[in-house]
Amino acid sequence: MTTNTSAQTGTVPAGAVDGDLLVVRDLVKHFPIRKGFWSKIVGHVRAVDGVSFNVRQGETLGLVGESGCGKTTTSRLVMRAYQPTGGTIHFRDRTQGWLDIPTASATQVRGVRRNLQMIFQDPYSSLNPRMTLLDIIGEPLMVNGVAKGSELQDRVAELLRLVGLHPEYMARYPHAFSGGQRQRVGIARAIALEPQLVVCDEPVSALDVSIQAQTLNLLEDLQARLGLTYIFVAHDLSVVQHVSTRVAVMYVGRIVECAPTEDLFFTPKHPYTEALLSAVPTPDPTRRGSRIFLAGEVPDASNPPPGCHFHPRCRYAADICRTTVPPLTEIAPGHTVACHMSDQLSLTGVHS
Ligand SMILES: Nc1ncnc2c1ncn2[C@@H]1O[C@H](COP(=O)(O)OP(=O)(O)OP(=O)(O)O)[C@@H](O)[C@H]1O
Ligand SMILES: [Mg+2]
16 A cells, blocks of 8 residues: 555545545445334345445546445435445545545534535436526635625636536526536536535436537536546446546445446456446447346345345356355456456456
8 A cells, every 4th residue: 555645634544545535445324214103213224335445636436336226325425415324435635634524523524515516416406496596606605705796706607607608697597597507507516616526426317318428528628627536426337438537336335346447348347247338339230249138126225135235136146146245356456346256257348
C-alpha cells in the first residue's frame, strides 16, 4: 500500500492509494422489516452487505446491477443520507482532508456537503415545482454564503450556460421544461458549488433515448472542464461503457466484479457479468454472441441464498458455491472478482 501524500489533515485510511478520493470498506446497510400492530422487527433487508471500493480523483466509477441490488442505498450512504449498519466511507475533502463520512461531526459534515453532490434519476420529482430555476440553482450558493443579489444571478446565468440552457430561463419554473432540460437544471444545481465528487444515480434512465447521449456528453464535458469525479449508477452496462473509467458490478448487496471498463467488457471473470454483457447490443452482427437468459428472479435481499448469492442462477455453479461466500480477490492488476470458479472459466465478453 502506498500512502496518499497530498497535504491533508485527516489520517489516510487503510487501503487508500495515491490519487484516491473515496475509500469504502465493508459497507453494510440492513433495513429492518416491521410487521403487525407493534411494528415488531421480523427480519432485515440486506440492501448493502459488505461492499468495498475505491474511487480515484477525476475518474468515473460505474456502479451497475439489476433493480434492488443496492446501488441507490450505496449512493445514499456515501451522501450520508443514511447511517450505515457497518463499515467506513473515507472521503478526501478538499479543505478538511480525509474523514469518515458516517462518523464525521456535524461541523465537518457541513463542510463536506458542498464537495459531495448527487444527480437524481427522476428530473420531474427532484426539482421543486414552486421554485424558479434561479431559486433552484442559486439555493446552494446562497445557503453556503457564496453569492447573493446580482452576483448570484450572474453565477446562475453562467451555470445555465455551462449546462447548455439560456440564462433568460432563470425566471421560469420547472414545468416549462422537457425532461432533458430539467435534468440539465439538476446538473447545474449539483455543480454550483464546484463539488469534488458527484454521485449520478441513473441520471439518464428516465430520459428519451435521443436525449440520453446528449446528457452523457454534457456530464463528460463538465467532468473535463471542472475536474469532477463521478460515481455513475446504472442498471445497464451499455450506458456505463462509454462514460466509465472502471466498472463495479453489484449483485444482491455485494460487488461481484470490479475492473477497468475495457477489461470488464472484453475479459469478464464473473458469470453474472458475462450474462449482463450478453445483453449489451453490438453493431457488428458477426461479433454478436448469444444472449444468456438468467433463470429465476433476483433473490430477495431479506433472504438471499447461502454461499455465492448468484449460485442458483449460475450455469457454472459447483458445490462450494452453494455453501461458501467467495471473497473479492484481485486476479489481475486492478481486476477483482468474487467467484470460486473464476480461474477455471473462460467467459465471453462483448468483443471476444
Ligand atoms: N428505506 C428502505 N427501507 C427498506 N428497504 C429498503 C429501503 N431502501 C431500499 N430498500 C431495499 O433495499 C434493497 C436495495 O434497494 P436499492 O434502492 O438500493 O436498489 P437499487 O439497486 O438502487 O435498485 P433500482 O435499480 O431499482 O433503483 C431493495 O431490496 C429495496 O427494497
Ligand atoms: Mg436505485
